Amino acid sequence: MRQSYIMPGFRPTLGFTLFYLGLVVLIPLSTLVFTSLQLNWAQYLAIITHDRVMASFRVSFVTALLASCVASVFGFIIAWVLVRYPFPGKRVLDALIDLPFALPTAVAGIVLATLYQPSGIIGKLLMDSFGVQVAYKPLGIVVALIFISLPFVVRTVEPVLQEFDSSMEEAASSLGASRLQVFVSIIFPNIFPALLTGFALAFARGVGEYGSVIFIAGNLPYVSEIVPLMIITKLEQYDIPGATAIALTMLVISFFLLLVINLLQHWVRKRSGQL
Amino acid sequence: MSILLSNISKNFGKFSALNHIDLEIPEGELVALLGPSGCGKTTLLRIIAGLEQADEGRVLLSGVDKTEQHVSSRGIGFVFQHYALFRHMTVFDNVAFGLRVKPKKDRPSEPEIAKKVHALLELVQLDWLHDRFPDQLSGGQRQRIALARALAVEPSVLLLDEPFGALDASVRKDLRQWLRSLHHELNVTSIFVTHDQEEAMEVASQVVVLNHGRIEQQGAPSDIYDHPANAFVSRFIGQTNIFTLEQHDAQWLQTSGLQIAEDQHGKVAHVRPHDIDIQKAVDGSTAQAVLKDWQHLGALIRIELVKDSPDDSGATVFAEMPNEQFKQLRLNKGDKVSLRIRNAHWFH
Numbered sequence: 001m002r003q004s005y006i007m008p009g010f011r012p013t014l015g016f017t018l019f020y021l022g023l024v025v026l027i028p029l030s031t032l033v034f035t036s037l038q039l040n041w042a043q044y045l046a047i048i049t050h051d052r053v054m055a056s057f058r059v060s061f062v063t064a065l066l067a068s069c070v071a072s073v074f075g076f077i078i079a080w081v082l083v084r085y086p087f088p089g090k091r092v093l094d095a096l097i098d099l100p101f102a103l104p105t106a107v108a109g110i111v112l113a114t115l116y117q118p119s120g121i122i123g124k125l126l127m128d129s130f131g132v133q134v135a136y137k138p139l140g141i142v143v144a145l146i147f148i149s150l151p152f153v154v155r156t157v158e159p160v161l162q163e164f165d166s167s168m169e170e171a172a173s174s175l176g177a178s179r180l181q182v183f184v185s186i187i188f189p190n191i192f193p194a195l196l197t198g199f200a201l202a203f204a205r206g207v208g209e210y211g212s213v214i215f216i217a218g219n220l221p222y223v224s225e226i227v228p229l230m231i232i233t234k235l236e237q238y239d240i241p242g243a244t245a246i247a248l249t250m251l252v253i254s255f256f257l258l259l260v261i262n263l264l265q266h267w268v269r270k271r272s273g274q275l
Numbered sequence: 276m277s278i279l280l281s282n283i284s285k286n287f288g289k290f291s292a293l294n295h296i297d298l299e300i301p302e303g304e305l306v307a308l309l310g311p312s313g314c315g316k317t318t319l320l321r322i323i324a325g326l327e328q329a330d331e332g333r334v335l336l337s338g339v340d341k342t343e344q345h346v347s348s349r350g351i352g353f354v355f356q357h358y359a360l361f362r363h364m365t366v367f368d369n370v371a372f373g374l375r376v377k378p379k380k381d382r383p384s385e386p387e388i389a390k391k392v393h394a395l396l397e398l399v400q401l402d403w404l405h406d407r408f409p410d411q412l413s414g415g416q417r418q419r420i421a422l423a424r425a426l427a428v429e430p431s432v433l434l435l436d437e438p439f440g441a442l443d444a445s446v447r448k449d450l451r452q453w454l455r456s457l458h459h460e461l462n463v464t465s466i467f468v469t470h471d472q473e474e475a476m477e478v479a480s481q482v483v484v485l486n487h488g489r490i491e492q493q494g495a496p497s498d499i500y501d502h503p504a505n506a507f508v509s510r511f512i513g514q515t516n517i518f519t520l521e522q523h524d525a526q527w528l529q530t531s532g533l534q535i536a537e538d539q540h541g542k543v544a545h546v547r548p549h550d551i552d553i554q555k556a557v558d559g560s561t562a563q564a565v566l567k568d569w570q571h572l573g574a575l576i577r578i579e580l581v582k583d584s585p586d587d588s589g590a591t592v593f594a595e596m597p598n599e600q601f602k603q604l605r606l607n608k609g610d611k612v613s614l615r616i617r618n619a620h621w622f623h
Contacts, residue, residue, distance in 0.1 A: 167359035170326050171421075173346045174353040175373035175428055185376075189363045 032251065036244040047245045052221050053230060060227040061253070063138055064206030067145030068153075072199045074146075075153025076191070082154070083161040097154050100147055105211030112144050113216040136218030141226065144212040149202030156198035160191055193268050200261040207254055276337040276350075276431035276464050277302045278323060283332035285318055285488075292318045294488040296332070300466065300481070305458045307479035308468045311511070315488040316468045317436055323466065324434050325349045336432060352425030352463075356437040358417040360409035366420050367405040370395055373428035395423040398457075415446040419453075426461070435467035439474065451478050472512050476500065484508050506622035509545040516551070516592050518544040518619075527582065531563055532615045542621045550618040551594035553578065555604055556611040564592060566610045569601070576601040583611065 036044065047053065081087075082094055100108065116123040116134040126132045134140050164187065172182045210228040217224040227250050234243035278300040285293040292315040300306050308316040321327035323334055325346035333342045341349050361369050370392045374383055383391065396402040399419040409417055418438060425433060438454070439447040455478050458465055469475050475482050476496040484491040484499065484507075492504040503509035510517070518524050520542055525535055528544065553564075564580040578601070580592045594614065606612065 165357075165359065167355045167357065168361055170346070171353065171355060171359040171424075172361070172372065172376075174324060174326070174349075174351060175376065175424070176347050177372070177376040178347065181376045185372075186361060 029251070032244050032248055036241060036248045038241050039245060043241075044245050047242050048249055052225070053246060055222045056225045056227045056230045057250070057253075059138055059141065059224060060207055060250075063141040063145055063226070064203050064209075067142045067206050068149055068199050068202035070142070071146050071149045071153050071202045072195060075150050075198060075202075076157055076195060078150070079154045079157040079161055083158060097151050100151050105148065105209065106215065108147055109144060109212035109215030112147060112212065113140070116140060116143060116216065135216050136220070136224065138217075138224050140216040140218065141213050141224060144216045145206040145209055148209050148212055149205050152201040152205060153195070153198035156201065157191060157194050160194035164190055193265050196261060196265050196268065200258055200265075203261075204254060204258060207250070278432060278464065278466070279333075279335040279338070280319075280323070281333050281335070283319070283322060283329045283334070285315070285322065285327070285329050285331075291488050293322070293329070296488075296490060298483065298490060298493070300464065302464055303462050304464060304481050305455070305479050306464075306466045306481045306483060307475035308466060308483050308485060309472060309475040309511075310470065310485035310491075312470055314485045316470075316485050319485070320434050320436055320466060320468050323432070324351050324353050326353070350428075350431050352428065352430030352433045354418070354421050354425050354433070354435040354438050356440050358409070358414075358421040360417055360421055360424070362409050365406050365408055366396070366401070366412070367392055369409065369420060370424045370427050373424065391427065395427055396420075398426075399423045413446075414442045415450060418442065418450065422454075422457075426463075430463065433463050433465040435465065437468050437470070439471075440469075447474075454478060476512070484511065486511075503545070503620060506543060506545065509620055509622065514548050514593060514595075516546045516548065518546065520544065527563060528616065532617075533619055542623055544619045544621055546616055546619045548577065548593045548595040549575075550616060551592070552615040552617065553580070553594055553596070553604070553606075553612045554614070555606060556613045563614055564612055566606050566608060566612055567591065568608065571598070574598060580612065580614070 039047070078097065082090065082097075113135050114120050116126075117136070118124065118127050118133055120135070123133070123135055126134060132139070134143055168186055168190075169182050172186045173179075177185070208228065210226070210232075213226055214229055217226060217229075219225050219229055227246060231243045231246050234240075234246065278298070280296055280298040283293055283296040283298075284291070294315075296319060298319075308319060310316045318327060322329045325334075325341070325344060329342070333340055335341065336349065336351075346353075361372065364372070367389075371388050374388045374391065377383075393402055393405070396405055399422060401416055401419055401423070404412060404416065404420075409420070412420065422435075422438075435454075439450055442450065451474060454467075467478070476499075479496060481493065482496050482499050483493045486507050492499055492508045494502075499508060500512055503512060509515050518528055520528075520535070529535055533544065553566075563583055565583050567579040567581050569576050569578045572595075574597060575595050576598055578594045578596070580594060582590055582592060592614075
């Protein structure tokens with residue numbers, strides 16, 4: 001049975017989609033798979049389970065997770081302020097949010113490293129008052145990733161918050177709900193799917209981020225070495241199968257995590273009748 | 276619970292939405308706030324609810340000053356024009372919400388909540404939908420759920436903002452009747468906002484007519500219809516023919532049987548269509564109008580007449596009469612008719 005649409009063109013657009021996906025995504029990714037197929041299972045396991053590689057996986061995923069959690073909280077607050085309240089300079093602030101998108105990540109990394117190193121303005125303050133060193137530690141990676149991933153959260157939450165029907169809040173309030181109850185049981189559940197999307201984007205970006213991190217991380221093996229740097233190191237040693245093995249593993253883990261987040265999102269929507 | 280508003284004013288920037296409103300609503304009434312859009316009726320309702328703060332004036336519920344109180348502690352039920360149901364909750368959870376957010380010491384147990392919610396859903400005849408989500412309901416169903424949700428906390432005042440505004444005509448008619456009988460059953464003081472005069476007349480026991488942030492008239496529907504306080508109310512409630520008392524009109528009105536006293540010169544006469552009788556003209560001398568067209572309004576016929584005077588631009592006059600009576604007159608388009616005005620209201 002053929003369905004009729006107002007806008008025709010299902011076949012050409014689907015064809016284009018598949019062509020584009022193939023050219024830009026699938027061919028490069030399958031090359032990755034094929035290259036790593038040069039290794040046998042034992043060799044592959046040996047590369048992946050090497051202590052230094054395992055450590056870098058831990059650093060990458062843990063820092064990305066922490067950073068996207070922090071970015072989610074603050075991104076939500078920023079989106080809230082931007083949507084809910086009028087204030088002078090709002091447009092400027094709104095434009096500032098997108099800056100990490102536009103800034104070359106290396107610039108961001110250098111600036112952050114300069115500020116947060118023990119002799120830097122913020123770094124010195126933190127060192128003197130709390131004894132905390134940020135730059136050249138895993139904490140530095142988290143700071144860089146928060147900087148990079150914040151706009152993802154803000155920009156995904158903002159439109160949903162904008163569209164949120166505030167009469168729902170008024171209704172809840174008229175039924176006797178306190179402000180906290182209104183937020184927890186009315187506003188948050190409606191924003192949560194969007195927040196989860198923002199979190200997933202922030203996390204995915206954080207796991208793959210290279211440019212800004214290497215300047216602030218210190219890149220100490222076993223401590224603050226991230227997976228992308230591991231891959232570059234292998235490449236510089238012309239160990240291409242080794243690099244692809246790590247890359248492939250990272251790809252699989254990331255894909256799996258994003259899939260889990262997507263399923264979670266689907267479940268949330270379904271449970272709240274939005275599907 | 277009685278409602279007393281004293282000297283309420285509200286401005287939005289330079290626009291004065293409400294201008295020194297004084298209003299008293301006795302307990303148990305079903306009141307309509309009626310007025311054209313932008314007259315301030317919704318703002319007034321929101322001020323009573325506490326969703327909006329008045330710039331000036333006091334709100335008293337049962338004699339207790341609630342002006343400074345937050346909406347959540349005023350004990351009111353509010354029904355929104357677009358329902359404002361919680362779309363991430365089932366119908367059951369929507370209705371239960373008001374009970375579940377109560378502080379622990381006042382909160383009923385879950386079985387009690389369930390019993391009460393099902394009773395309310397039965398009251399609005401929608402218990403079979405209790406596990407659906409709002410997006411899966413029709414407009415009329417949503418509005419009834421919104422009402423059940425507002426009633427769950429046993430409000431002392433029920434406030435409804437254009438409750439039937441977003442519904443289609445047949446559903447609206449049913450719901451009006453239903454709201455009336457529900458009010459009869461529960462007897463909770465209720466105020467609803469509407470711009471539809473027919474709806475106000477049909478549902479309310481008291482009508483408050485608002486215009487430009489002022490109360491034009493307050494009274495029982497029949498009072499307002501039969502004795503409009505001013506030209507605005509007369510024009511806004513029901514159809515009316517307006518005659519300005521210029522020379523020819525005065526003459527024309529006098530031949531139509533209207534008494535014009537000296538001091539009424541310069542005034543305006545408002546005549547309801549059903550206060551005009553028409554008769555087939557016996558000869559040209561008694562005729563004042565020509566039959567132009569007519570429309571069926573169910574039991575009534577609306578008749579369009581054109582004034583038959585040589586120097587007049589031919590203003591249209593509307594008359595109404597029962598179907599049967601009109602048939603007996605055996606009139607055709609273009610026939611000359613004579614008319615008799617039985618009653619008129621005079622305004623400046």
